[in-house]
Amino acid sequence: MTTPPPMLSLPWLDSLQQTLQPWPMAWPASVLLALIAVAWLANFITKRILLRGLRKMIERFSGPGHNGKQPLRVIARLANIVPSVVIAAGLAVVPELPPGLVKGLQALCHAWTVLTIALAVAHALDVFNTFYERRPDARNKPIKGYLQVAKIVVYVLAGLSIVATLAGVKLLHVLTGLGAATAVFMLIFQDTILSLVASVQISGDGRVRIGDWIEMPSQNADGDVIDIALHTVTVQNWDKTVTTIPTKKLVTDSFKNWRGMQESGGRRIKRSLYLDQHSVRFLDDELRPRIYQFALLDDYLASKREELTQWNTQMAQQHPEPVNARRLTNLGTFRAYVERYLRSHPRINQDMTLLVRQLAPTEHGLPLEIYCFTASTAWGEYEATQSDIFDHLLAILPEFGLRVFQQSSDAMFMHEREKRGEE
Incomplete structure (x- = not known):
């Protein structure tokens, strides 16, 4: 068993430790509870004091049209790292904990930190897309598909990092071991790769944009494009139903885009x-x-x-x-x-x-x-x-002196008979 680092020597701590000596696990449990309390206090200070102060500062110095809530949500997610960092650092001073348990708990804290950072990065990409869509030319060059690919990459790297942390190996070794499984991953992410290629083609040649009226009978789609994502293009039909079309279908199958008619003015x-x-x-x-x-x-x-x-x-x-x-x-x-x-x-x-x-x-x-x-x-x-x-x-x-042509019926003859009073 490794000797924990010496704790800060305070008279009242020494007195408390002497008082709890009759109970062997009482002192380690007290230190662990104190560590949890410090982690909670750090989380409280970060979210309730620092974030509120930051929000008020942004509202005071930003313009009237600025929306600071979206970036603050990213910072709020990153604030969840603080308790895990406190616990990971404080586990080393908790006495009489088995080294294996300490190492495992610290690995879990690191894994939580990586996951939180990945979620914050993904949310930051969503925020970036929200601000980008406010641009006048955003409908012509949507980037939502690219950002979704970036989020997938972030999640994959975060997952591999978590696996490496829990397994106690380096991330580079995990990435090296994945070389043999490349074919399997290509098969798993086949639809994602095809959708990414289709998104690049659609964005490059502008064949479909948000707001376009497209008609695709094979997919029962006839209406306006309201969203272009990595895997699907969402169309709101004229009967207000919604049809989702696989993005790759817009490259491999034929469809009609009425944008040319709308832009021509007639x-x-x-x-x-x-x-x-x-x-x-x-x-x-x-x-x-x-x-x-x-x-x-x-x-x-x-x-x-x-x-x-x-x-x-x-x-x-x-x-x-x-x-x-x-x-x-x-x-x-x-x-x-x-x-x-x-x-x-x-x-x-x-x-x-x-x-x-x-x-x-x-x-x-x-x-x-x-x-x-x-x-x-x-x-x-x-x-x-x-x-x-x-x-x-x-x-x-x-x-x-012209007449339209229509198929004859007996309505005229019945009308004449009624006028003559015939049965």
Whole structure:
């Protein structure tokens, strides 16, 4: 048994030791309790006095927008080291303790110190990420994934240090022994490594940022990106549900990012009116007076009248038959009207592509496609603009002698029968 270092010689301590001599373990127990009390007192002074004073000092000298609570939480975690340091240092003066027990308790105190430092470093990284996310460009270059990797490294090193301390060997020896287990660790941390590589690629090329609207049907994701972490990207869908996507999926699988649309300043309308082909005809005496009333068609009708007059005059010299003459159709005139209507619409982006075109006829009618971009990318304004346009076009169609195509039903016939009183 090793002889403990001599204690401070005080008369009252000597008297107390002489009083407790009839009880062999009373004196060591008293010293141990005193050591615990000193550790508690050191913890109390550190947290209740020093930290409070530090908090008041920060609040007094910092600006009004400064938040000192986050850094103080890191310091509060480090304050937990004080009791373990006091106990580790004081165990050497406790008399009659077996050396093995002293060594084991000191190893536990050192392990607690390492764990506390690791937790404080991890919390400091969280605090750093919180302050970084306040930067205007933080959404374009998130660092949360990198900080999570750093936290994993800190935890691994802390765990190895604790194992080395409890085993009574040097950390370097533990790290050397891990060389043979590298393949096993690569297998264990396979997902972490793949996620780290994916995070680096995502952050480097900016394919996904916080606030982006992404659509990934394979993962049932359609909404805004609200968080980018090491292993997962969190998406809040439009129905307010939350979908988590593995980060590596955004590198290996395909998805749609709507950021380009939002940054362009216009959202596309690509929708068709299906017209009944039986309603397409030349402008006759019945339609012509109605169509000539549209102010939007003044320039179109004037230019077409001049073009057709010149053509028909030349054609009449060779083939005077009416069938060889060119005439305006209600469909062509309506197409010109729709284009001019969109050109004059205040909520249509005039700097982007605008087309009104016919597509190939189908069994559902003749598609007249409207292809343009709204001036606002907001979902509500986009839907309102699109609805207003097609409301107007559907209502104005009869003025051109055109009809929309839809599958027939017996509702019209039943209505006629009810009017006639038939059963």
